[in-house]
Amino acid sequence: MEEPKKKAPPAWATQLLTWYCKPELLEDLQGDLNEYYDRNVKTKGIRKARLIYIIDVLKFFRLYTIRKPEFLNLLISWIMIGSYIKTSGRSIVRNKLFSAINIIGLAVSMSVGLVLIATLSDVLSYDKFHANYNKIHRVLSRYEYLGDKGNNFMATTSLKAGRLIKEEFTGIEEVAILQSGFDSDIKVGEKIVPLHGYWANESFFKVFSFELLHGHTATALKEPFSMVISETAAKKLFGNEEAIGKVVTYNNDKSYTITGIVKEPPFFSHIHFEMLGSLSTKESDKKALDEEMVWDSVWNTWVYLLLPQNADIPLLKSNLAQLSKREDPSVKNTHIELDLQPLSSIMFRDSLGNQMGPVLGSTLLWVFGGLCFVVILSACFNYTNLSIARSLKRTREVGIRKVIGALNSNVATQFIVEAVIISLSALAMALLLFFLLRPHFLSIEPDIQKMFTLHLSPVTILYFVGFAIFVGIAAGIFPSVFFSNINAIQVLKSATSFRGMNRITGRKILIVIQFCISIILVSASIGVYRQYQHYISFDLGFNTENVLNISLQGNKAELLKKEISELPEVKGISQSLLVTSVGNYWGTNMKYHGTPNDSCGVSYNSIDENYIPLMGHQLIAGKNFSVKPDSVEESEVIVNMQVLKRFNIANQDPQKAIGDVLKVDRKNLTIIGVMKDFQYGRSNNKTSQETVFRYLDRKANIMNIKIQSNDLIGTYAKIESIWKKIDPVHPFEAKFYNQQIEEAFAGLRATLKLAGFLAFLAISIASLGLLGMVVFTTEIRLKEVSIRKVMGASEGKLLFLLGKGFVFLLLISTVISLPIVILFFQNVVFPNTANHAPLNIFEMLLGVLAILLLALLMIGTQTLKVARANPAEVLKNE
Amino acid sequence: MKGTNLGEFEELVLLTIAAMVTEAYSVAICDDLEKKTKRSVKLGVVHAVLNRLEEKGLAKSSLGEATNARGGKRKRYYTVTNAGKASLLKSKELRDQYWSLIPELTLKRI
Known part of the structure; x- marks a missing residue:
């Protein structure tokens, strides 16, 4: 006998039919399908017959065959739901302890779930306000030097790539180019307001849907020396006066015309700005532009493409690969890999360098x-x-x-x-x-x-x-x-x-x-x-106790220093390029004449003569910098022990190393002091690092103030009021060193x-x-x-x-x-x-x-x- | 008014039911139509039309005896109701009327 199972039509399809079909139509319909099935088995073979059976079952899913929800059943289940709720309620009340345990346990765990859901819905609502949300893609790039594939992709790319894509690629509707660096003090009459923003080209408002309150989307950023400011910035600069068409001074230097007022960028936008300067301004300076139009300058330009609906992304990517293949030879030993990223993945992609703002990952x-x-x-x-x-x-x-x-x-x-x-x-x-x-x-x-x-x-x-x-x-x-x-x-x-x-x-x-x-x-x-x-109380090799670091924000230090030094609580003031041990790095190259073929990277801080005693860095040999006028050429350096070890200078004897010459940053500098190694990077980075101190020969970024007082907060307030007197424009940015170290481990x-x-x-x-x-x-x-x-x-x-x-x-x-x-x-x-x-x-x-x-x-x-x-x-x- | 008029395919199905007298059930009707019209007739379509005819009261159905074929499922046999007969006759009359009006010459040219 033949196996009945193999001969029968697929059971799940029959079941599906039974499930959806009205009972009064079911038997007849099933019979018909079986008859057809048997016939097909004979003429077309089992496999095909089964397939046809399945298709027929799906095809019979029609309005007149579908079982209508039966009123009675519905009624019963409604009544029963009422009863279930009642009995459940009783059982919950009867077992108060168990219900409490369950409710509290679930509530506690669900509250975290709620935070997660709220977070997710926040992240997912990013950039949704752009009308072209689904059509905008960002160009990413990866910098590869001498075949070293270690670098991650970056959100930025080169200005050159952006312009080439705009000029040569077909099938792209618009290209928006943004560049960092349009940050400065804006001056109107006597009023100075520091604002933050980007350079942007004229397509910016066509790609993105930031709402222009005044001005035209097509022309606002077209002409050189025009800028668009946000509503709030306009209020800060002009109060209630009309801002559009006014001329402002940028960085005490160039005059810009305000050609547009944009509504404040929404909170859920990954791009935030207070002002935008027309990119054509930069293009008007031919020489500076040529310097910037370099293929491997991929650090400060963001390029966004507005693609047509149903754009062929793989084709576009292969075009980008061809572009980088063509342009790579223009820079030595370097390969720039380009990629695309849809707007929707900006908040989710991990380890992408040079982001515009924080992303979740x-x-x-x-x-x-x-x-x-x-x-x-x-x-x-x-x-x-x-x-x-x-x-x-x-x-x-x-x-x-x-x-x-x-x-x-x-x-x-x-x-x-x-x-x-x-x-x-x-x-x-x-x-x-x-x-x-x-x-x-x-x-x-x-x-x-x-x-x-x-x-x-x-x-x-x-x-x-x-x-x-x-x-x-x-x-x-x-x-x-x-x-x-x-x-x-x-x-x-x-x-x-x-x-x-x-x-x-x-x-x-x-x-x-x-x-x-x-x-x-x-x-x-x-x-x-x-x-x-362990990390925040790590022995860094110097003393950070009661040191206040003030960010000078471009101010000349002298006046501030004079005022602050008059406070009785202040025990010392020094200036430096950066705050070490909190994750800031400043590096250059270093060479030693004893080993001419060997060069190495070196981290440095530029300091004035007061820094070493104030911070308590320990000199093993030699002396500290002495006061020099600004105009004197840099000639001295203080090195740490690791530098002596690295080049084996004077057999690592600090006393004998004094007077030797190092080539740092292409300058010949005499070693005048050797200090103990200290933690230059964050305390969870490796300790032994070649580090030097150079003499500060330009404007300092940081002023370090050593305070001795029982009322640190009071002293802080005094210093802040001095700052406000000297620089009413910029907000006072100062933090205690120990606090900065804690923040480094935030x-x-x-x-x-x-x-x-x-x-x-x-x-x-x-x-x-x-x-x-x-x-x-x-x-x-x-x-x-x-x-x-x-x-x-x-x-x-x-x-x-x-x-x-x-x-x-x-x-x-x-x-x-x-x-x-x-x-x-x-x-x-x-x-x-x-x-x-x-x-x-x-x-x-x-x-x-x-x-x-x-x-x-x-x-x-x-x-x-x-x-x-x-x-x-x-x-x-x- | 909906329900009194017959569509072309509906009329064909109803005629087939009438012609097959007691043997009219879905698959047989489907096969017969396929043979006579020389076009492929889908079971699903016939089924829908039968359902509609019954709804309009032009045909009625009853289940037959169970047999070993069809996986033990009974057949649903259709017969034409009086209303169905009336509407068939009505449409035939209508056609005849037109036929009688056409001069013979016009059609001989085909």
Whole structure:
């Protein structure tokens, strides 16, 4: 005989038909299809026949064949939903403790989820206001020197590439070119306002939809020496007067005409500016332009392409590759790789250099999302765990429902509805927590505040509700399957014989997992905190105590210095090019005549004669710089020990090295001093670096002030008022050195805050889950405990009996998770970070101990309650 | 008024039902039409038309006996109702009227 299965039409298609077709049409239709199928099997073969069958089933999906939702069923399910809500509500109220545990646990974890959703919806709303949002692409470039592929792509490209694309490429509607550097003080009459902005070409307003309040999109940025300013800038410059057509002075030098007023760029724009200067201004200076029109000058120009609908992106990319192939020979040993990036991915792409502003990057999002997922999962575990643990009390209810006529699906719906009710009430609480969390989340890092608002819109609220329902279903799915599969007869015959408890191992595993997560997060946070403390109190090799660094912002220092030095609290003033040890680098090349073929990069700071004593840098040999007039050619240098080692100058003897000559930055400089090595970069960078001090021969950027005062804030205010007197235009930018060092590790601090917070959440949720389990298991054993007590067991013994299982679980979690954290630090974190502090296992153990104590406290109080119960009361009730 | 007028394909299907007397069910009608009209007739279309005819009250249907063919599913046999017969006659009369008006010469040229 032939196998009937092979001969039959595909079962799923038949099922689909049964599902959608009206019952009165079904039989006849199925028969017809079968008849055709049999016929096709004979004439065309099984495979084709099956295919035709499937197609026919899909084709019969028509208005007149579709089953209409039946009114009666609808009515019944509506009535039942009402009943489900009622019974669920009762069950929630009846078990106040368990419901509270579930609601609090879900609320806490959902609040993080809400932050994530709000963040996501913020990020996704970036740049959406552009009418051509989907058609704008940015040109990226990657700089490759001598085949070194180590560099990442950058958001910038060369001006030359932008112009070539504009002139030569077909199939591109518009090319917007932006260039940094249009920042300066703008002067109108006597008023000076510092503004920030970009150079932009005339297509800027055609590509982007920044709204022009005055002026024409086509011509605003066309003529040289024209500029567009934002509404706020206009207000700052002109007050309520008409700004358009006015002439302003840029940088005390050139005059520009204001040709347009643009509405403030929206918050969710990756481009922010207060003014735009016409790029044609730069093009009017032929010589300067030629210098800039270099293929490998890819550092300060952003190029945006407006492509037609359905543009052929691969073709465009291959054209870009050809362009760089053609232009590469114009610069030696260099290859510039070009790529395109749609506007929608700007906020998500990681490690792209030269961004216009802060971007989120997808890694951070994934990490945050992953942690959220873990926390929410943990709360869902709790729900599942507790619901099934309580199954004994609900099985009879389910049994009776089934006997009366509830289908499996009805029971399943009931439990899902119950879970969703719980998650919705959790949402209300989570929303409250969200409002509490929001300011803290935004203040984790300054950049975050610039990127997100986390404001709620109706759409986000909708997402929230959807999210809550989803979490409810996720939490309820397992219990609902469990309950709907209950055998009614068995349950009703004898409730105690029903083994709902055979999943005990599974639940134990869930508890262990939850505690592992908590312990991992806590000990990792402690580990990171130790590193952070270590880095910000790192011995840099000089003294940063009570040093205030003022950013001079182009001001001449003399006047300020004179005024400030009159303050009694000020112990010293020096000037420098930059602030070291906070992640600023200034470098050049260095050569030594002893080893003519060897040259190396060297980091430097240019300082005046007061800097070394003020900062407490230690000179091993030689002397400090002495005062020199500005006009004298640079001739002296102070080097660190590493420089002597690098070139083996005078056999590394500092005394003998004095007087030797180094070629730094193509200048011959005499070594007048040798200082001890100090930490030039951030303290998590490598220590031994070739570093020199040069004499400051131009305007300083930073003024360092050593203060000796009990009232640092008061002194700061005094200095600020002096600044305001001397420079009323620019805001006072000054920070204490130690504060700057802390800010240099803001990223680490943000991670720490986030990890610590999530650890806290994980602990709360795990503890809640444990509490629920303990309450439940002890309640179940109440009778057993009472009998034991009657027989003479002591309270202590009972405590041990009830608690030992849980304590064992906690110990297992510790044994599993602590080594994971230690191995992670030693094998993943430490090899990649310099100057790390040693792992303090003792501290981590303390953290773990705190968790364990919390858990023990919970186990203890609950078991004690049971152990102390009066056995007579318990046994009487039976 | 909708329901009294017959479309071309509807009329053909109704005629086929009438011609096949007791053997008119969807697949048979489909095959017969295919044979006579020499064009491909899709089951789905015939099915929809049968459904519509029944809705208009021009045909009625009843389920037959189960057989081993068709995977044990019963056939739905169609018969023409009185209203269906009336509308068939009406459209024939209409046509005849026009035919009687055409001079013989006009058509002989074909």
